[in-house]
Amino acid sequence: MLRYLLRRLAYVAPIAVGVTLIVFLLVHIAPGDPISAILPDDASAEMVAEARREYGLDKPLPVQYGIWLWRAAQGELGTSIRSGRTVASELSMAVGNTFILAVASGLLACVFGVALGLVAGLARDRIADHVTSLVTLAGVSLPHYWVAILLVIVFAVENPWLPPLGIGPDTSDGWRPDWAHLQHLILPAIATALIPMAVIARTMRASVIEALDQDFVTTLHAKGLLPGRRLWHVLRNALPTTLAVTGLQLGNMLGGSVLVETVFAWPGTGFLLANAIFQRDLPVLQGTMLVLSLFFVVLNLAVDLLQSWADPRIRRA
Amino acid sequence: MSATVAMPAKAPGTGYWRGVGRRFARQPLAMAAAMVLLVVVLSAIGADWIAPADPFQTSVSRRLAAIGTPGRWLGGDELGRDMLSRLIHGGRVSLAMAIVPVAVALVIGGFLGVLAGYAGGAVNMAIMRVMDVFYAYPSILLAVAIAGALGPGMVNGMVALTLVFVAPIARVAESVTTQVRANDYVVAARLSGAPTSMILRRHVLNNVAGPVLVFAASQVSVSIIAASGLSFLGLGVSPPQADWGLMLSALRQALYVNPWVAALPGAAIFLCSMAVNIVSDGIRRAMELRR
Amino acid sequence: MKAPLPALPDRGGPAQPMLTVNGLRRWFRLDGKRVIRAVDGLDFSVAKGTTLGIVGESGCGKSTAAKLVAGIEPADAGEVVLDGEVFWARGARIGPEARRAVQMVFQDSHSSLNPRMTAAESIAFGPEAHGVKPGAARDYARALLEAVGLPPDRFADRPPMALSGGQRQRVNIARALALRPRVLLLDEPVSALDKSVEAQVLNLLVRLRAQLDLTYVFISHDLSVVRYVADEVAVMYLGQVVEQAPASVIFARPSHPYTRALFASKPSVDPRRRIAAPPIQGDPPDPVDPPSGCRFRTRCGFAEALCATGTPPLGTVAPAHRVACWMTVPRSGHSQAGVAA
Numbered sequence: 001m002l003r004y005l006l007r008r009l010a011y012v013a014p015i016a017v018g019v020t021l022i023v024f025l026l027v028h029i030a031p032g033d034p035i036s037a038i039l040p041d042d043a044s045a046e047m048v049a050e051a052r053r054e055y056g057l058d059k060p061l062p063v064q065y066g067i068w069l070w071r072a073a074q075g076e077l078g079t080s081i082r083s084g085r086t087v088a089s090e091l092s093m094a095v096g097n098t099f100i101l102a103v104a105s106g107l108l109a110c111v112f113g114v115a116l117g118l119v120a121g122l123a124r125d126r127i128a129d130h131v132t133s134l135v136t137l138a139g140v141s142l143p144h145y146w147v148a149i150l151l152v153i154v155f156a157v158e159n160p161w162l163p164p165l166g167i168g169p170d171t172s173d174g175w176r177p178d179w180a181h182l183q184h185l186i187l188p189a190i191a192t193a194l195i196p197m198a199v200i201a202r203t204m205r206a207s208v209i210e211a212l213d214q215d216f217v218t219t220l221h222a223k224g225l226l227p228g229r230r231l232w233h234v235l236r237n238a239l240p241t242t243l244a245v246t247g248l249q250l251g252n253m254l255g256g257s258v259l260v261e262t263v264f265a266w267p268g269t270g271f272l273l274a275n276a277i278f279q280r281d282l283p284v285l286q287g288t289m290l291v292l293s294l295f296f297v298v299l300n301l302a303v304d305l306l307q308s309w310a311d312p313r314i315r316r317a
Numbered sequence: 318m319s320a321t322v323a324m325p326a327k328a329p330g331t332g333y334w335r336g337v338g339r340r341f342a343r344q345p346l347a348m349a350a351a352m353v354l355l356v357v358v359l360s361a362i363g364a365d366w367i368a369p370a371d372p373f374q375t376s377v378s379r380r381l382a383a384i385g386t387p388g389r390w391l392g393g394d395e396l397g398r399d400m401l402s403r404l405i406h407g408g409r410v411s412l413a414m415a416i417v418p419v420a421v422a423l424v425i426g427g428f429l430g431v432l433a434g435y436a437g438g439a440v441n442m443a444i445m446r447v448m449d450v451f452y453a454y455p456s457i458l459l460a461v462a463i464a465g466a467l468g469p470g471m472v473n474g475m476v477a478l479t480l481v482f483v484a485p486i487a488r489v490a491e492s493v494t495t496q497v498r499a500n501d502y503v504v505a506a507r508l509s510g511a512p513t514s515m516i517l518r519r520h521v522l523n524n525v526a527g528p529v530l531v532f533a534a535s536q537v538s539v540s541i542i543a544a545s546g547l548s549f550l551g552l553g554v555s556p557p558q559a560d561w562g563l564m565l566s567a568l569r570q571a572l573y574v575n576p577w578v579a580a581l582p583g584a585a586i587f588l589c590s591m592a593v594n595i596v597s598d599g600i601r602r603a604m605e606l607r608r
Numbered sequence: 609m610k611a612p613l614p615a616l617p618d619r620g621g622p623a624q625p626m627l628t629v630n631g632l633r634r635w636f637r638l639d640g641k642r643v644i645r646a647v648d649g650l651d652f653s654v655a656k657g658t659t660l661g662i663v664g665e666s667g668c669g670k671s672t673a674a675k676l677v678a679g680i681e682p683a684d685a686g687e688v689v690l691d692g693e694v695f696w697a698r699g700a701r702i703g704p705e706a707r708r709a710v711q712m713v714f715q716d717s718h719s720s721l722n723p724r725m726t727a728a729e730s731i732a733f734g735p736e737a738h739g740v741k742p743g744a745a746r747d748y749a750r751a752l753l754e755a756v757g758l759p760p761d762r763f764a765d766r767p768p769m770a771l772s773g774g775q776r777q778r779v780n781i782a783r784a785l786a787l788r789p790r791v792l793l794l795d796e797p798v799s800a801l802d803k804s805v806e807a808q809v810l811n812l813l814v815r816l817r818a819q820l821d822l823t824y825v826f827i828s829h830d831l832s833v834v835r836y837v838a839d840e841v842a843v844m845y846l847g848q849v850v851e852q853a854p855a856s857v858i859f860a861r862p863s864h865p866y867t868r869a870l871f872a873s874k875p876s877v878d879p880r881r882r883i884a885a886p887p888i889q890g891d892p893p894d895p896v897d898p899p900s901g902c903r904f905r906t907r908c909g910f911a912e913a914l915c916a917t918g919t920p921p922l923g924t925v926a927p928a929h930r931v932a933c934w935m936t937v938p939r940s941g942h943s944q945a946g947v948a949a
Contacts, residue, residue, distance in 0.1 A: 014446060015446070015449050015450050015453055018446070018447070018449075018450030018453075019450055019453050019454070021450075022450065022451070023462075026462060026463070026465075026466040027466065029463070029466050029467060030466045030467065030468070031467070031468055137591065137594065137595065138587075138591055140594065141538055141542075141587060141590040141591035141593075141594050142542075142587055142590075143542045143545060143546065143583055143586045143587060143590065144542075144546075145546060145549050145565070145583070146565065146580070146583025146584075146586060146587060149565065149569065149572070149579065149580060149583060150580055150583070152572060153572060153576040153577070153579070153580060157572055157573055157576050158576065164572075251455045252455045252456070252457075254455060254458070255454070255455025255456065255457040255458035255459075256455075256457055258457065258458060258461050258550070259457070259546050259549065259550065262550065263569075273461065273462070273465070274461075274550055276465070277461070277464075277465030277550065277552065278550075278551065280468075282466070285462065285465055285466065289458075289462045292458060293453065293454055293458075296453055296454060296455065297453050300453065333723075333724060333767070500719040500720070500722075501714040501716060501719045501720035502719065502720050502721055502722045502730070504675075504680055504712070504714070504720075505712065505714070505720060505780075505783060505784075506733060506734075506737075507680055508678055508680055508707065508710075508711055508712055509707070509708075509711075509733065509734035509737050509738075509787055510702075510703075510704030510705070510707035510708060510734075510737060510738065510787075511704075511733065511734070511737030512704075512737070515737055519722075519725075519733060520722050520733075523724045524722070524723070524724060
């Protein structure tokens with residue numbers, strides 16, 4: 001297992017470096033002088049020259065990348081052009097809020113996805129299966145931002161049961177575990193969870209059917225083993241694949257949260273990113289992307305290790 | 318076996334695709350979805366003739382008109398423009414912005430993937446590690462970030478989406494090519510002393526093209542959602558152009574007045590994305606050769 | 609049948625062996641240090657117009673050996689000499705014209721034909737690659753189909769899916785012949801076929817060899833098939849040849865304990881031919897870590913201390929009969945030395 005871990009790390013490290021390189025280049029593909037994107041519009045010529053030196057922008061690109069990476073490793077991600085606060089402080093708040101949303105929707109997606117997939121797989125080719133399959137097919141084609149709007153229409157506009165916007169009452173900008181904040185969490189969590197749930201259910205159904213078709217399950221059946229024990233065997237064989245897909249979906253879910261958070265004005269990383277783009281606040285854009293993309297790399301690695309732990313055959317491949 | 322032996326002799330390539338078409342036609346859901354797509358694509362192409370009204374003609378009295386209002390059968394938008402006409406015209410922009418990037422990515426990603434798969438070794442390593450980097454991001458996030466850095470505009474949006482779809486398509490092309498290359502008929506072709514370009518053309522490409530095309534088609538459903546998502550964030554098409562994502566975004570302010578009209582552009586996005594999913598699934602099933 | 613490609617010239621004359629393989633080696637690196645010794649010092653030669661049968665258990669490196677000889681898989685060491693000229697050596701490329709001389713017929717008739725090409729297209733591809741015009745290549749392909757017993761009017765335009773296993777194998781043979789090779793490497797060409805079809809394809813191969821003046825290397829695990837087609841037989845064990853002799857000799861007087869065990873594991877129809885020999889014990893050892901000395905010693909009923917320390921050379925025990933076993937080496941120190949031979 002340790003050997004496998006080291007091998008995976010050796011594989012992931014260059015990817016992580018590549019990911020940071022792309023994030024670094026984001027500012028350089030932006031039209032115009034990168035310095036004008038970092039400084040406020042009314043900056044004086046001396047300020048521009050000084051910033052250019054300070055950021056190392058007078059040096060060749062590879063050196064700039066090195067300097068940027070070194071600063072980023074120490075948590076120095078620059079200053080927001082619009083708010084004047086450091087990118088790191090803007091991010092720390094947003095990351096926490098997105099984390100809450102991700103945990104809530106991740107739980108929803110996992111629990112309902114696995115349950116739906118299991119039901120469909122066990123009821124193969126019966127009504128329950130066809131209905132679930134159609135629902136999950138629809139689920140993978142849903143635009144999340146539209147789902148978010150529909151949820152607002154049904155549960156906040158037509159029936160004013162839940163709040164349509166924000167993370168909490170009034171001007172609350174951080175999540176707290178109380179009833180008012182929980183109400184604000186429900187709609188964004190459902191909107192974010194729906195698509196991953198559908199994908200998880202689809203995968204789960206396929207792997208349950210595959211597991212049921214395996215000879216050893218038939219043998220267990222022939223041996224007259226209790227259904228509960230058979231179910232356990234099916235689950236054990238279906239879980240590694242489902243786990244892998246779940247991990248990937250968590251990544252996609254956070255990708256989709258850019259749009260969902262925008263609809264609900266949920267002050268997380270996605271909302272921060274969208275606002276940074278809208279206001280052309282490139283330091284914030286770069287910092288947010290760096291944090292999010294490195295998080296995906298780590299997430300993928302974690303899923304990989306978890307999967308190899310659940311299914312030792314993968315380690316040898 | 319006796320049935321296959323009795324099969325009449327027929328032309329090579331056409332026979333295969335005719336068989337795929339036949340097996341596709343046997344799937345009612347896939348056929349229905351294909352019909353829906355056909356209607357959407359045809360109406361997008363012929364929007365100028367089909368749309369009942371001018372999509373840019375505003376009307377103060379019919380702002381956010383309800384569904385069923387005469388002259389605004391699917392309601393009016395926040396400026397009183399005809400929703401039905403704007404949806405038809407919007408399809409043209411939305412579909413173009415979704416399909417063009419996948420098509421361009423198919424050319425680039427297909428080339429890189431086949432190259433990596435056929436060459437193997439260090440070339441494969443170099444190409445696929447770069448693809449892995451792009452693959453590490455969730456597609457929508459990468460599209461938003463690149464489009465965000467490039468700035469708003471339809472072309473920038475399409476460039477961003479193209480970059481997003483190159484990596485997954487290259488991955489599929491690489492894995493299919495690696496499989497095809499391992500077949501003995503490719504070994505036999507190499508043994509004949511044929512130049513690599515000829516082996517690629519005659520033995521590799523025609524066996525790789527099918528699965529890669531189907532995968533690219535399935536990516537169009539992701540692309541439709543992502544392209545409209547960019548416009549929804551204000552990164553793709555700019556007003557007053559009709560585009561589903563942009564319309565959805567503009568109508569958000571109208572949620573409390575006429576929510577169901579506001580939901581319409583999203584329904585169009587969903588319908589197309591789902592139809593593409595079902596059709597590509599149907600083609601994939603029809604292509605599975607039963608041995 | 610008028611072939612659009614010229615015949616390759618016979619340079620060395622009848623006495624020159626058609627194919628000689630010297631010290632061919634191919635190790636597959638797994639990860640870091642572990643190495644599979646698929647082919648580990650292979651030597652054999654084939655006389656013109658004859659068939660060499662290579663036999664051995666599955667996993668002994670037979671198929672890898674065929675790909676090495678064909679030059680389609682790079683060998684780590686060794687050389688392949690064709691009619692007195694080096695056909696392939698490490699680091700060298702084979703030119704397209706020389707390449708024609710050695711062609712292969714594969715075991716899996718399914719993956720060996722492009723599913724998107726008709727029988728005639730598959731056969732015509734090789735000649736077209738050598739500059740034959742499509743029309744001429746097509747006529748040639750039809751003539752070849754006729755030659756392998758498939759009437760072209762019925763079979764030329766069929767995709768592989770519409771052919772039976774035996775028919776596909778005939779197309780494979782025709783495709784290999786289209787380049788007018790001098791050597792045909794047949795890698796288990798009939799082992800996937802029904803017994804009745806197998807006999808037809810074998811008869812076809814025997815007839816074609818005589819007609820077209822070909823030399824065969826026939827790889828198989830099936831002794832009765834090898835006995836039917838081969839003039840000379842080489843027995844492979846874990847990537848090495850352990851015994852080589854004319855077919856009549858090796859089937860009458862097998863000398864290596866492995867050969868004897870291999871022949872014994874297949875009961876002869878003729879009770880007089882049954883050989884008393886201990887059956888092979890267990891599975892072949894892991895090629896990643898082969899036994900020291902003689903590789904067969906872990907399964908050999910005659911193994912002694914000597915067998916673990918020294919590798920027996922492939923020595924001549926009788927004219928044209930070579931064996932790698934300490935028991936056949938006089939005064940080797942093995943208690944049975946000189947007795948078995």
